[in-house]
Amino acid sequence: MDVKDQEKIIDICQSLVNDDINFIEGCRLLVSLRNQLNLENDSDFLPFVGVASETDDYPELSIRENFSSDYLKRIDGEVSDYIALARPSIVDACSALISKYKIL
Structure with missing residues (x-):
């Protein structure tokens, strides 16, 4: 893994912690990076894999524009509830990845 990859991981994690990126999209991005970088055995990514799996x-x-407004209203409520439950563990996981991959 090179420095640019480390920076991507850190940037996404910081965006998640600061609520500057959509929660689910941020988790999905980290799972994608995990797969691209062959980090499947890195257990620090597991909370993000869980979110991606549970929200697939x-x-x-x-x-989103391809879905009815009624459907989006219904799932937006579900998503909000899910994020409220999952956010604390994702913030902790982000902190772990930031510490692991920060460039000194």
């Missing part, structure tokens, strides 16, 4: 039926932001 929620549409990505880029395709």
Whole structure:
């Protein structure tokens, strides 16, 4: 892994902690990076894998316009409830990754 990859991980984690990125999209991005960088055995990524797995039926932001407003209203409530439960563990996981990959 090179410095740019470390910076990407840190940037996404900081954006998640600061609520500057959509929660689910941020977790999905970290899972994608994990797979691209062959970090499947890094247990610090497991909370993000869990979020991605548990929310895989929620549409990505880029395709939301393809869904009815009634459906989006219903799942937005579910998503808000889920995020409220998952956010503390994701913030902890972000802190762990930031500490692990910060560039000195």
